[in-house]
Amino acid sequence: MITLAHISDLHVDGGSRARERVEQVMAYLDAVADSVDALVVTGDLTENGTVGELEEARALLSGRLPAVICPGNHDVVEGRAPFRRVMLGSEGGEKGDPGEAPVNAVHRADGGAVVLCDSTVPSEDGGLLSEETLDWLEDTLADLRQTPVVLGFHHHPVKLHTPYVDHIAMQGADRLSVLLARHPQVAGLLCGHAHTAAATAFAQRPLLVAPGTVSVAPLPWEDAEQVYAAHPPALAFHILDDEGRMTTHFRTAPAGRT
Numbered sequence: 001m002i003t004l005a006h007i008s009d010l011h012v013d014g015g016s017r018a019r020e021r022v023e024q025v026m027a028y029l030d031a032v033a034d035s036v037d038a039l040v041v042t043g044d045l046t047e048n049g050t051v052g053e054l055e056e057a058r059a060l061l062s063g064r065l066p067a068v069i070c071p072g073n074h075d076v077v078e079g080r081a082p083f084r085r086v087m088l089g090s091e092g093g094e095k096g097d098p099g100e101a102p103v104n105a106v107h108r109a110d111g112g113a114v115v116l117c118d119s120t121v122p123s124e125d126g127g128l129l130s131e132e133t134l135d136w137l138e139d140t141l142a143d144l145r146q147t148p149v150v151l152g153f154h155h156h157p158v159k160l161h162t163p164y165v166d167h168i169a170m171q172g173a174d175r176l177s178v179l180l181a182r183h184p185q186v187a188g189l190l191c192g193h194a195h196t197a198a199a200t201a202f203a204q205r206p207l208l209v210a211p212g213t214v215s216v217a218p219l220p221w222e223d224a225e226q227v228y229a230a231h232p233p234a235l236a237f238h239i240l241d242d243e244g245r246m247t248t249h250f251r252t253a254p255a256g257r258t
Helices: 016-035 051-060 081-088 131-143 173-180 224-230
Strands: 002-007 038-042 067-070 105-109 112-116 149-152 186-191 198-202 205-209 234-240 246-252
Touching (some): 002 016, 016 051, 016 234, 038 112, 038 149, 038 186, 067 105, 112 131, 173 198, 186 234, 186 246
Parallel strands (some): 002 038, 112 149, 149 186
Antiparallel strands (some): 002 234, 198 205, 234 246
């Protein structure tokens, strides 16, 4: 069994709101770190993808838990190379790939694995899993065929009925669905991007959307200003059990205490 903490959409920009809310979440996670195996961060760590913002995000995420990260559209405004260099300490990919190659990652733990795919298209808001990433994912899941897997990326592959982000969701998601049909060990899917805690399904698996750390986006019938002001930062905990079943709990991070 593995337990994962899941956050997304920090949008660190040098300002106090993002910094304080990330610090609030990280203080909460540090207090429960003995019961959690890893922290999964599904993109938009920064607002503009600058080196300074990336360095601030890296420092804020330096807690007791190992962090498994993938970029979001805001992180690659200047391309993938700054993200790879600052967040991963690497100039290129695992096999000498240039710095602009997709940033994909695997975290293995006793009882399961986390696989994160780069769904970004540099300088664009919408998402797409490239052929390179799909080939990498196919090979990675083949190597993990006996291991329960949680798969994540930034962009949501199905409509969430939130118009402000549905038009910049993942394109070509049918290719991912076909791939997943060959890999039943994938227990569930994680994403961010929408700034709202949500649960739906994709490819006959649960799809869990992390709440936005920096802000919670309003639903179409809600008042945007009230939602922005009222909701504290939140996160998800995903438990992947020995039967390969994923259970999710959402929590808010308490202010000033743990």
